[in-house]
Amino acid sequence: MYKDLNTSVRTLMTPGPVEAEPRVLRAMGTPVLGQFDPEFTEIMNETMAMLRAVFQTENQWAFPVDGTSRAGIEAVLGSIIEPGDRVLVPIYGRFGQLLTEIAERYGAEVVNIETGWGQVFDPQVVIQAMQQVKPKIVAMVHGETSTGCMQPLQAIGEACRALDILFVVDAVATLGGTAVKVDEWKIDAAIGGTQKCLSVPAGMAPLTFNSRIEAVLLARKKIERGLVEPDKYKLNQNRMIRSNYFDLSQLMDYWSPARLNHHTEATTMLYALREGLRIILEEGLEPRFARHAWHEKALIQGIQAMGLTLYGDPACKLPVVTAVSIPAGVDGEAVRRMLLEEFHIEIASSFGPLKGKIWRIGTMGYSCRQKNILHVLGALEAVLLWHGAAIPAGRAVQAALAVYRPQQSAL
Amino acid sequence: MYKDLNTSVRTLMTPGPVEAEPRVLRAMGTPVLGQFDPEFTEIMNETMAMLRAVFQTENQWAFPVDGTSRAGIEAVLGSIIEPGDRVLVPIYGRFGQLLTEIAERYGAEVVNIETGWGQVFDPQVVIQAMQQVKPKIVAMVHGETSTGCMQPLQAIGEACRALDILFVVDAVATLGGTAVKVDEWKIDAAIGGTQKCLSVPAGMAPLTFNSRIEAVLLARKKIERGLVEPDKYKLNQNRMIRSNYFDLSQLMDYWSPARLNHHTEATTMLYALREGLRIILEEGLEPRFARHAWHEKALIQGIQAMGLTLYGDPACKLPVVTAVSIPAGVDGEAVRRMLLEEFHIEIASSFGPLKGKIWRIGTMGYSCRQKNILHVLGALEAVLLWHGAAIPAGRAVQAALAVYRPQQSAL
Structure with a gap:
């Protein structure tokens, strides 16, 4: 049954x-x-x-x-x-x-x-x-x-x-x-x-x-x-x-x-x-927090390389959640739906006064790893392009890679 | 660590x-x-x-x-x-x-x-x-x-x-x-x-x-x-x-x-x-209740074959818990401890006015199966004999088997 x-x-x-x-x-x-x-x-x-x-x-x-x-x-x-x-x-x-x-x-x-x-x-x-x-x-x-x-x-x-x-x-x-x-x-x-x-x-x-x-x-x-x-x-x-x-x-x-x-x-x-x-405790608290901060940095670099802007005062940013302003003319829920259906990625919408205005991307615990950061950036770029958003192509993943592979990016 | x-x-x-x-x-x-x-x-x-x-x-x-x-x-x-x-x-x-x-x-x-x-x-x-x-x-x-x-x-x-x-x-x-x-x-x-x-x-x-x-x-x-x-x-x-x-x-x-x-x-x-x-739902409610009642019966037969008595009015017995009066002179907690340490079996003590007076044996869900009933009866008999209780040896498991294998017991 x-x-x-x-x-x-x-x-x-x-x-x-x-x-x-x-x-x-x-x-x-x-x-x-x-x-x-x-x-x-x-x-x-x-x-x-x-x-x-x-x-x-x-x-x-x-x-x-x-x-x-x-x-x-x-x-x-x-x-x-x-x-x-x-x-x-x-x-x-x-x-x-x-x-x-x-x-x-x-x-x-x-x-x-x-x-x-x-x-x-x-x-x-x-x-x-x-x-x-x-x-x-x-x-x-x-x-x-x-x-x-x-x-x-x-x-x-x-x-x-x-x-x-x-x-x-x-x-x-x-x-x-x-x-x-x-x-x-x-x-x-x-x-x-x-x-x-x-x-x-x-x-x-x-x-x-x-x-x-x-x-x-x-x-x-x-x-x-x-x-x-x-x-x-x-x-x-x-x-x-x-x-x-x-x-x-x-x-x-x-x-x-x-x-x-x-x-x-x-x-x-x-x-x-x-x-x-x-x-x-095996990882250690400080190394763990540093890892979270590192992946957050890669995510932010990728988001900004697409020309998207972060929501909120950067001075008090929560390191494990990145709030991204939904660009004008883009249907935030359509983007989330396509991310889920085609890429099996879930990012969050928001509540109350921010409903429809921001996406929220978590970088928490086991979800906070290089594979996921690169996957979400590549997917978000592809979905935004699919929806006709005026963003530069090919930069988001590159910008994150420059965080993960600093030597190569310096070449 | x-x-x-x-x-x-x-x-x-x-x-x-x-x-x-x-x-x-x-x-x-x-x-x-x-x-x-x-x-x-x-x-x-x-x-x-x-x-x-x-x-x-x-x-x-x-x-x-x-x-x-x-x-x-x-x-x-x-x-x-x-x-x-x-x-x-x-x-x-x-x-x-x-x-x-x-x-x-x-x-x-x-x-x-x-x-x-x-x-x-x-x-x-x-x-x-x-x-x-x-x-x-x-x-x-x-x-x-x-x-x-x-x-x-x-x-x-x-x-x-x-x-x-x-x-x-x-x-x-x-x-x-x-x-x-x-x-x-x-x-x-x-x-x-x-x-x-x-x-x-x-x-x-x-x-x-x-x-x-x-x-x-x-x-x-x-x-x-x-x-x-x-x-x-x-x-x-x-x-x-x-x-x-x-x-x-x-x-x-x-x-x-x-x-x-x-x-x-x-x-x-x-x-x-x-x-x-x-x-x-795969098992079906009525077959499941009948199975619980069947194992309960085997357990009760085994308990009574040891000469132990059930606690409480049999007319209102809860089919999935069997309360057994601890025989006079037996330390109920010592029995429970030995069951756990030597047989890896846990049965329950009780609360308030019944503390030290009864054991409670559950026959619930996946725990309620023939292997467990036979194991607990054999173990309880062995532990009671070990503690010098005056109970008949060799009857408890036989009595439960007679529920599980009625043909053979009739021979």
Whole structure:
């Protein structure tokens, strides 16, 4: 009735999901273990240790939530926001709006400041807003895939620490592709994504948080258990962490040696995450970030050699996503369709105010390799010429090759 | 630094996670597709169609939530419970307590009725409670893995429909192993589990709901969007579905032809679920349930031939979990440890009042096969004899063989 799964092999050059590492897919074929099997809990511990390394943190708590990236964001915000808490969310793209929505649903009074899409914030602007708003939490996106911009975080993190504000960072797009220095930047909680620079299929949200977050969680748990104000049940119900699934205090008990039963850990996804992290640590963080930057450079050279222009302020470009303005007179969706149908390449469209105005090309994880960069440039040139765009022929791939083979190009 | 994943191959005879179908693990090696790739949305549609068949429903809505089983339960309860709603949860084991906790966290006034562990409810008792409590929702567990009991649902479902109460059923343990007749039993929403009778790794929660649930979701969405009472923002914030990730109204938009962006679907887990469902439909529901019942019978014969007794009322036995009383003088955990270390078999301990009193042996999905039943019986007999238990030697496997080879046993 239903056929064997027999899909096309795509070249995925979007901001996620990207191509999974072949070693990751192989690791997923490993037989299932019980969740309390000593061999499995060892895998849990190894994964925590590797996550600490990738998040560049000494935090005790670093584990995945079993859900896609926004599940991790919701686990952090939902576990620390109590109704009425003030949360400052500076918005510079689509995913700042998501942080706002999640915080509001958990009862927060959210204060937004906004900057134009294609820009990021001067940290001083955020710090001034913090001083005025006096929030309990500042929540920000590190890499905005919607605009291809990346927000510098360190000055904001230091100001949060000085003002005793919790600093929550959505590092979904950046973790594993460019530096996310949790401790150095004074980030209290950060959330990554698997289907982006980790090159693991979607379905897990790795996160980390420090003792400042843990203190909030433990205080709420005390209230829930009636250890304080036991006569005020209604109040306590209102202050409970609203989600069971996303309750980080229960997840701490599950990921600690206590191993208190919560959900059944997603065995095969954890095998995948472990293998993806292992590949990253084998490559080394700095070499990996340099590799991403190198391929990004080749892509940019190729794009510009076609006479196309990049969208957004170059000073804050997100290294793993390149936003390209769709040339006047070109139907961006027709180009994307032809890329998919004839070249099996997927690049991304965009959201909201940028819909129809830019393409977004991801260079993340295993998708970020020379073969893919050259393929996408050659294909994009061919499709644009096919559609009658007035671009120079034969330059895009040459320009990228000049990045990859500098000696030859000098001849 | 970290070694290749190289785990032992276990015989998993717990109530989950169970062994994954080899075909499912192979399907997970399929390359990742983009979430809006036409090939991928076709896979989404096929999975929905197969879920309808397995849930035995004509419901339009049948899709997985990207999280483990309790994520699906929380998605349903969290999307329909508004603060102050009355929810009746009849409890006959651990997972009724979980339904209670989730409903309370979402602001419900939960009313519990309880029956002894090892029993289920006379449907009339539940119906009387419904008439008194007049809840908006009745939430019940179909198969309680904690006690090995299964609750008959049809009479309760019919009464719910007559009284205009929403009937939510946790079918995590039963879906794919024994009948879950959503439409015939008048269930408004049901949640299954992947890592149990579907033999797919943990990490997805398939669910289905009907137009009665959909009406509640759409009414809440209207409020959120300010389409009614736009001046009462605080009230509206309070009535919003509290979770973004678990908001079924957003998930409907994602799983419908509108394909509104929500999360990034967990590609590889969806490949796995599709393959697991395909295997079930190839086998056929009734033959599959009969197979489960047949192996259960062989297991029970073997257990009883050792002189061990089953826990719980046999009239309501859950066909896919067999609870066995630990004989006096035997250390249940030492037995489990030796089964794991020497035979690579995992059986389960239990929770709360049953801790140390019963073992729980799952016969679910791919784990439910003759080789495993004979292996676990032989191993359990050997380990009990090793520990000096006064049981007859050589009978357990023979008794199971008599189920598998009736002709020979008659000789």
